[in-house]
Amino acid sequence: MKLKTVLFFMTVILSTSILKAQPAKFDNVLYGVAYYQEYMPADRLDEDVKMMKEAGISVVRLGESTWSLFEPRDGEFEFSWMDRIVDKMHEAGIKVIFGTPTYSIPAWLWHKHPELLLEYERGGKAYYGSRQNMDLTNPTYLFYCERIIRKLMEHYAQHPGIIGFQVDNETTDRNVNNYDFQVDFVNYLKRKFKTTENLNKVWGLNYWGMTIDGWEELAPRDGITNTGYKLEWDRFKRIAVADFLKWQSSIVREYKRDDQFITQCFMTAVEEVDQVASSELMDVMGVNIYHEQQDKLTGQEIAFGGDYFRSIKHQNYLITETNAQTIGWNSRIQQPPYLGQLRQNVYAHLGSGANMVEYWHWHSIHYGQEIYWKGILSHDLQPNRAYGEMSKTAHELQQIGKKLVNLKKENKVAILFSHDSNSALNFMPFNQGGSPWGPDHNNFYRSTLVNQFHKVLYENNIGVDFILAADPGFEKYDLVIIPALYVASDELLKKIDDYVKNGGHVIMQFKSGFSDENSMVRPMIAPGPLREACGFYYQEFTNFNTLALKDDPFMVGDEDNNVNTWAEYLILETAKPLAYYDHQYFGKYPAITVNNYGKGSLLYEGCMVSDAIQKKIIMKEIEGLKLKTPDQDIQWPLITKSGTNDEGNTIHYFYNYSSESKELVYPYSGGKELLSGENVSKEQTLQLDPWGVVIVEDRK
Numbered sequence: 001m002k003l004k005t006v007l008f009f010m011t012v013i014l015s016t017s018i019l020k021a022q023p024a025k026f027d028n029v030l031y032g033v034a035y036y037q038e039y040m041p042a043d044r045l046d047e048d049v050k051m052m053k054e055a056g057i058s059v060v061r062l063g064e065s066t067w068s069l070f071e072p073r074d075g076e077f078e079f080s081w082m083d084r085i086v087d088k089m090h091e092a093g094i095k096v097i098f099g100t101p102t103y104s105i106p107a108w109l110w111h112k113h114p115e116l117l118l119e120y121e122r123g124g125k126a127y128y129g130s131r132q133n134m135d136l137t138n139p140t141y142l143f144y145c146e147r148i149i150r151k152l153m154e155h156y157a158q159h160p161g162i163i164g165f166q167v168d169n170e171t172t173d174r175n176v177n178n179y180d181f182q183v184d185f186v187n188y189l190k191r192k193f194k195t196t197e198n199l200n201k202v203w204g205l206n207y208w209g210m211t212i213d214g215w216e217e218l219a220p221r222d223g224i225t226n227t228g229y230k231l232e233w234d235r236f237k238r239i240a241v242a243d244f245l246k247w248q249s250s251i252v253r254e255y256k257r258d259d260q261f262i263t264q265c266f267m268t269a270v271e272e273v274d275q276v277a278s279s280e281l282m283d284v285m286g287v288n289i290y291h292e293q294q295d296k297l298t299g300q301e302i303a304f305g306g307d308y309f310r311s312i313k314h315q316n317y318l319i320t321e322t323n324a325q326t327i328g329w330n331s332r333i334q335q336p337p338y339l340g341q342l343r344q345n346v347y348a349h350l351g352s353g354a355n356m357v358e359y360w361h362w363h364s365i366h367y368g369q370e371i372y373w374k375g376i377l378s379h380d381l382q383p384n385r386a387y388g389e390m391s392k393t394a395h396e397l398q399q400i401g402k403k404l405v406n407l408k409k410e411n412k413v414a415i416l417f418s419h420d421s422n423s424a425l426n427f428m429p430f431n432q433g434g435s436p437w438g439p440d441h442n443n444f445y446r447s448t449l450v451n452q453f454h455k456v457l458y459e460n461n462i463g464v465d466f467i468l469a470a471d472p473g474f475e476k477y478d479l480v481i482i483p484a485l486y487v488a489s490d491e492l493l494k495k496i497d498d499y500v501k502n503g504g505h506v507i508m509q510f511k512s513g514f515s516d517e518n519s520m521v522r523p524m525i526a527p528g529p530l531r532e533a534c535g536f537y538y539q540e541f542t543n544f545n546t547l548a549l550k551d552d553p554f555m556v557g558d559e560d561n562n563v564n565t566w567a568e569y570l571i572l573e574t575a576k577p578l579a580y581y582d583h584q585y586f587g588k589y590p591a592i593t594v595n596n597y598g599k600g601s602l603l604y605e606g607c608m609v610s611d612a613i614q615k616k617i618i619m620k621e622i623e624g625l626k627l628k629t630p631d632q633d634i635q636w637p638l639i640t641k642s643g644t645n646d647e648g649n650t651i652h653y654f655y656n657y658s659s660e661s662k663e664l665v666y667p668y669s670g671g672k673e674l675l676s677g678e679n680v681s682k683e684q685t686l687q688l689d690p691w692g693v694v695i696v697e698d699r700k
Helices: 003-015 045-055 082-093 107-112 141-156 178-191 195-203 228-254 300-313 341-354 385-403 419-427 446-458 490-501 528-534 613-626
Strands: 032-033 059-062 093-099 162-164 262-264 266-268 287-289 317-322 354-359 411-418 464-467 481-483 504-509 541-548 562-568 575-578 591-596 602-603 607-609 637-644 648-654 662-665 670-673 678-679 685-688 693-698
Touching: 045 082, 045 385, 059 082, 059 262, 059 354, 082 093, 141 228, 141 317, 162 300, 162 670, 178 195, 195 411, 195 670, 228 262, 228 300, 228 419, 262 341, 287 300, 287 670, 300 341, 300 464, 317 341, 341 354, 341 637, 341 693, 354 385, 385 693, 419 446, 446 613, 481 490, 481 613, 490 504, 490 602, 504 528, 504 613, 528 591, 528 602, 591 607, 602 607, 602 613, 607 613, 685 693
Parallel strands: 032 059, 032 354, 059 093, 093 162, 162 262, 266 287, 287 317, 317 354, 411 464, 411 481, 481 504, 504 602
Antiparallel strands: 541 562, 562 607, 575 591, 591 602, 637 648, 648 693, 662 685, 670 678, 670 693
16 A cells, blocks of 8 residues: 555554454354334334344344435534434343444545546546545545544444444445555555566566566556456455455554444455455454345355354454345345244254344335335335244343353364465466466355365365465364465465375365465466375366266266366376376376375365265275264255353254255254253154254263
């Protein structure tokens, strides 16, 4: 960022750096909604509070969306309208999470300072009329942000009803490409690379004669083809988001009480933001998880978001938004949950480690873009099926929430996630169907490669954490799964090598180790520094559609015995082949290998495999490492999750993701089913209703 913006951020952050984030403390599950009395066509605050209290709601989120009412004119502040809401909630015993309203600027600010609106690549620009349309590094924007945040904190921080603060809302870089941001980027490059000579070398700017002799010659992002430039640009955007959120958190931290927390509602598009850096001054992670409903509800999106955000701070997290009735910025996907799904989803979040579940939102909105993103109440604002199911769940949580809060998990399997690899594979996509002459930004790494591994683990009831490539910690895990690690430093690859050598076990995917941390292809035989751990090398690779494996080595049947998209011509050294392609030319090269290395092993997939093959590979590793539990005998559409509660007892959740009743034989020692209060014994048959849940607290 340009110097004055950096100093603006860092002065505030450093001034409060001694006030470190502390884990937020919860003694019960929080269950509630976002609430916007200011959106209502008429004043019905008293009626809403009464309905919430009767339903058993324990928390609401307020304030993050209406800067224009807090500051209707430049420098004029009005809080009485919100005071009334916060006071009413507190009187009713409903806790409040208060948001800073900086993601949607008031009309007067746009009119006075149109220069703070976003400019996009190739001449596009943002217009006023939506949210998240401003450059979050613009000094003018930051000035007004700081002023409104401080005014709100001065007014509300000591209110006894407020338990925490949310900074901004669903923050991303917003695809910023403003001139000021470009200047900031150049200054960042100066600090990182020191000289243009270093930059020319690292990025290979001799290619197509693009060497620069002075920093002023660096071209703007528009039209750039250099992969090193694009990777660093993506990194810088993530840094800008992190700096912005740390800056807001530091201001809030100056005012908040010790018993109040700071959070943010991140999104499950996890590739867009550096969550570790962004949450450095936050006390608890928050995430908005939206998912399919009706017959497409699987719970995997809930589990993915939970597993990822639980791993950021290695503690429980908050669901700041999730489906109430239907979602969508139009009415094309209006699919309200089936009976039981809303309740089941709550317990699915809690089973993954959530300490709070909030819906977006309480009431459906009568105007604007999100008319069909419906809340608990429909547009008639009357009690309905969703309200009834929420009330049933809320009253259950009043009885058993203390048994479910602060669920602790000790997983032995982890997935390594690389933001850089996601970016770099967007710049150089390998999946079929896109143009061979240009980028195909589809986040294939996140949405397909990482997701397949997670889906197989989820459906086979294998608990999993995430490790971030920027700061990996392998030691506590017996098995680490590494999706295509296309961009990685020598240091990271050595950590993987050491992990295996010292007794760890890895499942690794193709393209790993191919490029260094600057997206430069390593000038050595692939897989570069991983060659000894992998036990092979290769010099060629190919795209293809679908091939069978010779002799169905994983015994999955003709329909599933296939691999696709990408293959590396692996030449064995110390590795052993597990499968070969059934192909005239490719058949001489193994598709999947395993190498015993030091005290550990590395299984390598040189191609994309079917879900069925992936399941066989993972389950064989789980069994070989003696990680198999009775949970793996429970078959989809039954899902189970578990953890330890504050009393030291094990909580077992069982979910039925189908419209048919299901049975399962309880495989553990026995305890009490918390929802019914009935005792459960080992090998007792349990009945699960369609879209139902059973929760057993196992005896110590």
